[in-house]
Amino acid sequence: MNIIINNESIHCHVEYSKRKKVAIQLDPNGLLTVKVPNGTSDEDITRFVQRNSKPILDYLHKLAERQPLPETRTYAEAEDTFMYLGKEQPLQSLISVEDADEEELRVRLKKFYFTSCKKIILERMQPYMQQLKVKPKSVDIVESTTRWGSCSYDKKLTFNYRLAMAPIEVIDYVIVHELCHLLHMNHDRSFWRKVGGLMPDYKDKEEYLARYGRYMSL
Template sequence: MKIEFENQIIEFNVEYANRKKIYIQMDSLGFITVKAPNGTTEENVMRAVEQHGKQLTQRLQQIAKVRDTPKTKEYQEQGKFLHLGKEYFLHELIDTADLSEEELKINLKKFYFSSCKKIIGERIKRYQEQLKVKHKSFEIEESRTKWGSCSSSKKLTFNYRLAMAPLEVIDYVVIHELCHLTHMNHDRSFWRRVGSIMPDYKEKEEFLARHGQAMTL
C-alpha cells in the first residue's frame, strides 16, 4: 500500500494480527510495516500512516541521504563491481574500449538491468511452478527503498541492483514476491509459505540488511 504525504510517496506493508493498537515500524533500509489489529479497515490504516507522515518522510529522507553518500567507484578497466555476489573487473562485465566515464556508467547500468531481467525471469519460472502461482508480468526498476514488490494486479517489480547479490539472495526476493500473489500481507501464513520453499530466508534478509548499501553504482 502507499499514500502521498507532502509530495512524497510513503510505501508500506500491513500485517494483521490479534493486537489492540496500530504500530508502525521502519527498518534500517526504509521498509515500513504497519502492524494492525485484525479487522482494521484500510481507511484507518491509511489515517494512521498519514498521522505519522512527517516523522516517516523525515526518516526516509535521512536514509536516502546516507544511501546517496558518494562512494568512490573506479569506472575504468580495473575498477571492481559486484555481479551475483562476486567482484569482477569492469572490463569483465562490459566493453570498456574507448568509452568515457559517463558512457561506462550508462553501459554498466544497462548491463545490470539486462542481467537482472534474465535471471529474474528464470527464477520466477522455476519458483512459481513450485508455489503453484502465476504472475501477470514483471519488470526491472531502479529503487532506493525496496528490492521487490507485488501489486494487487499480480504485477511484480524487482530492483536492478539485485543482479549484484548472490543467486540465493535473488531467489529469496523472487520467492517473497511470488508468495504475495496469494498472501498480500506479511502474516503468519505468508512467512510459513516462504519458509516452506526457503527455510533459511532470514539469513537472506540479513544479507540484504547488512550489504544492501554496498550493492550500488
C-alpha cells in the same frame, strides 16, 4: 509494502497478529515494522503511518546522516568496482571496456545489469513457481528508485534491475515476495504466512535491502 510520506517512499514490513492496537517499530538498520491487528486494511496501515510520519522521518534522516554516502562512481577501468550478486567486481570483469568513454561505460554497465537481472530472475523463479503453483502473465525488468519488485492485478511482475547487485538469496526473496502476490495481493497474514513457508528468514533479506540498498547504484 511501500508508503509515501512527504514525497518519500518508505518500505515497511507489516506483521499481523491478535493484538488490539497498531504499533510501529524502527530497528537500528532503518527497517520499519508496523504491527497491526488481523484484518487491518492496507489503507488503514497507510493512514496510521502517515499520521506518525514526523518521528519516523526524523529517525530515518538521523540514521542516514550517520551512514557514509556512497562514493561517486568514476568508471575507471582498473580502479572502480561494482556490486554483482553481492560481491564487488572490477568493471572490466563485467563489461567490455575497450573504446569507451565514461558515458559509454555507464550505458554498457546498465545494459549488463538489465540483461543479467532478467536471466537470473527467470531462472531462479522456476522452482518457486512450481511450489506455489502460479505463473505470472509477464516478467519485466525496470528502473525504479522506490521498489525492488511489483505485482499488478493482471498478474504482471516487474523487478528492479539493481537486484542483480544483491546476493542471490536476497534476489530469491524478492521473487518469492512477488510470486506470493499472485495468490494474495495484500500484505495480510495469509500473504506473510505463504512467504515465510518458503523463506523463513525473509526478514533478514528485508534488512539487507533496507541497509545496503542505497549502495546498490551506478
